[in-house]
Amino acid sequence: MKFNPDDRNRQVFNVDACTLCGECFHQCPELHLPLDIARQEIEALINGRKSRYVLSHCTTCFSCNYFCPYDCKPYQLILERWNELYLKRGAPYIYRFVCPTMDRNIWQLLDLFLPGPEKEWINAWRSRKPKGDVLLIGNYVHLLPFVVGGSRLLDYFTPLVLLDHWECGAYLYQGGYLDVVKKIAEKCRDEFNTWDVKNVVPLLDAVHCMITDVHPNEMNIKHDVNAINFHQWLLDKIDSKEIPLTRQLNMSVTVHDNCYSKAGGGQYWDPPREILKRTGCNIIEMDHIREKALCCGFGAGASWDRPIHILFDIMDVAGKKIKEAEATGADALVSYCGGCLYLLWTARELFGSKIDIYHIVEIQRMAMDEEIDYPDSHVRRAWDLIAIITYLMILSLFGRNFMIKEISLDQSPVEQRNFPSVRLIRRLLSVPLIQFVYKKIFKIMVKLLKSKKRVVRGAG
Ligand code: SF4
Numbered sequence: 001m002k003f004n005p006d007d008r009n010r011q012v013f014n015v016d017a018c019t020l021c022g023e024c025f026h027q028c029p030e031l032h033l034p035l036d037i038a039r040q041e042i043e044a045l046i047n048g049r050k051s052r053y054v055l056s057h058c059t060t061c062f063s064c065n066y067f068c069p070y071d072c073k074p075y076q077l078i079l080e081r082w083n084e085l086y087l088k089r090g091a092p093y094i095y096r097f098v099c100p101t102m103d104r105n106i107w108q109l110l111d112l113f114l115p116g117p118e119k120e121w122i123n124a125w126r127s128r129k130p131k132g133d134v135l136l137i138g139n140y141v142h143l144l145p146f147v148v149g150g151s152r153l154l155d156y157f158t159p160l161v162l163l164d165h166w167e168c169g170a171y172l173y174q175g176g177y178l179d180v181v182k183k184i185a186e187k188c189r190d191e192f193n194t195w196d197v198k199n200v201v202p203l204l205d206a207v208h209c210m211i212t213d214v215h216p217n218e219m220n221i222k223h224d225v226n227a228i229n230f231h232q233w234l235l236d237k238i239d240s241k242e243i244p245l246t247r248q249l250n251m252s253v254t255v256h257d258n259c260y261s262k263a264g265g266g267q268y269w270d271p272p273r274e275i276l277k278r279t280g281c282n283i284i285e286m287d288h289i290r291e292k293a294l295c296c297g298f299g300a301g302a303s304w305d306r307p308i309h310i311l312f313d314i315m316d317v318a319g320k321k322i323k324e325a326e327a328t329g330a331d332a333l334v335s336y337c338g339g340c341l342y343l344l345w346t347a348r349e350l351f352g353s354k355i356d357i358y359h360i361v362e363i364q365r366m367a368m369d370e371e372i373d374y375p376d377s378h379v380r381r382a383w384d385l386i387a388i389i390t391y392l393m394i395l396s397l398f399g400r401n402f403m404i405k406e407i408s409l410d411q412s413p414v415e416q417r418n419f420p421s422v423r424l425i426r427r428l429l430s431v432p433l434i435q436f437v438y439k440k441i442f443k444i445m446v447k448l449l450k451s452k453k454r455v456v457r458g459a460g
């Protein structure tokens, strides 16, 4: 299909300014395509012809927008093309994992394993009425409530978990589900309009970016709420001594810049680093940071072509990230995105890495002398998630692609169902010998099934 810049109000890619120079995909930290191939790829995407590499290998990391000398926004062209693919073939079965309105989603299944206090936090965050300054805890930290649960940081806010806000559509946007994201943006606007709140503070930069940039500028949906970046908020509170730091941690850390941190003109990179410095952390940077940062792995699922590869592609990319972090020699890897955090922990467990991985909120809490249950909660949660993913992988062998039809939850998705197979898998994965064998098999599968990624690097 020919590219038509007038066909949708969300069209962002500037086709008229594109010179077909190929720099976007040539400098891409994941693909490194030779210039001649990069030029062929951008031309194919513009003309709606088959892409050989980008649509099936991109990790949806946002970087190419930085490399375009004419600010054409090639990343958004990729999203448009993925959206067309989604409308033709649907989402892969395993993607129901992150769809809170689909049966057997991760939040529903994880409820089987959440300990009492974590359930209580979540129930409280789901039932609060929005007022004052609202902290949007988000769907990802919902998976790791111990990161922020019980912290004095929550005293500054009304903390909310709104599963059917889908992180304001952030992770769907990265997969190119643009038509669904637009509906989510409208839903968020309609709900925000009923709120009587001063400020909305998303824990996730991605959500801040959706509210302040993607919804208004790409979907023509404007929000009246005042969105404040959480890390900037925290840094201001530290600097004004309203939140005193009582301990210097004297740790060396390396920082994972998530994909969305590359949006917003670089505004998201420095506040987390400044917070880490205030807490007494010495930062040792990885080879790829800021606009060149590598994906945590999640984005590798966006460029799926064969459903069976999805999980192994994701873990291959996550493993690369962990190796890059280990190479710095830092004590710990710090993520300021909850989505990346659970994925990196899953990869750490599957690949047997020893590097510590913290959410930046956990670092902040330690510097405030709050007790955190580290690393036990993370290890336990990683294996909960591995059990759930394994269950969905098995089902996906027989499951069909689907369309996301419903975005609102009429009732709690956490039905009281037993899911004996998930419980059984989790119990088996608690046995050290089974865990050992599972990791071995998993590593072999990643090696076998990641072959398509090697083909691209060979092209470079
Ligand atoms: S989004 Fe990232 S991985 Fe995808 S083409 Fe652009 S730079 Fe490469």
Ligand code: SF4
Pocket: 017, 018, 019, 020, 021, 022, 023, 024, 025, 042, 067, 068, 069, 070, 071, 072, 073, 074
């Ligand atoms: S999008 Fe930008 S970097 Fe990519 S080919 Fe066009 S002008 Fe060059």
